[in-house]
Amino acid sequence: MDFSELIKQLETVEGVAKAEVTVKAFPAGDLLTVTIKPDMEREKITAMQLQVAITVSVSKMPVAFIEYKTVEA
Amino acid sequence: MVDTLISANGPVSITIGATTYTSIVTIADNFQAVGGGDMVEAQTVGNNHSPVDWMNKPKECIVIATLAADVMPALLTATYVNMTGANTALSALVVTEKNTAGLTRTVTYTAANSKIKTTARKNILLGEQTIEVKIGTYGTVTYSSWA
Secondary structure, three states: OOHHHHHHHHOOOOOEEEEEEEEOOOOOOEEEEEEEOOOOOHHHHHHHHHHHHHHHHHHOOOEEEEEEEEOOO | OEEEEOOOOEEEEEEEOOEEEOOEEEEEEEEEOOOOOOOOOOOOOOOOOOOOOOOOOOOOEEEEEEEOOOOHHHHHHOOOOOOOOOOOOOOOEEEEEEOOOOOEEEEEEOHHHEEEEEEOOOOEEOOOEEEEEEEEEOOOEEEEOOO
């Protein structure tokens, strides 16, 4: 699997508006930035984070940190 | 040198393989730096059931999860606890935490390098059934930001 395929998978997770690799080789792996949809319900964010973490883990891509951002509606 | 880091954040869930357990009593992770002279080896049939700390096989982290759930059937079925050979590496190992502001984050361990070392000798009745699962893991640990 490569990052483009991982990003495609992540963007199918409920609540994820956008996923991107923002920094290459940060510091021993890559920084993954996930943008959360503005209308995401607070109580569903934890499930979304867990699904993202599992998807990244299964992909075996070298992600060093997952950063979450929210966008204004 | 082994430092014990017990998270001040409350555990929300732990995903062991295909199952996510939300009935967590405690999570503790003991990180061990792998420095000069140390070696990191995968567990084999020969050392699979050796008690933790009895082997000359340093690990980066031992995750101890105490769960108020009957996890043994699932662990045996998946051969994460294998009575006749090597324990199978977990397909996923993720801990979710919540902080005092109500935000959550995930801590993801390298699944292919994660194996259950021991479980509690017996279930302990502390108001309800609890069982302790000790997992040896090495490799990268991926944190997320709070959201």
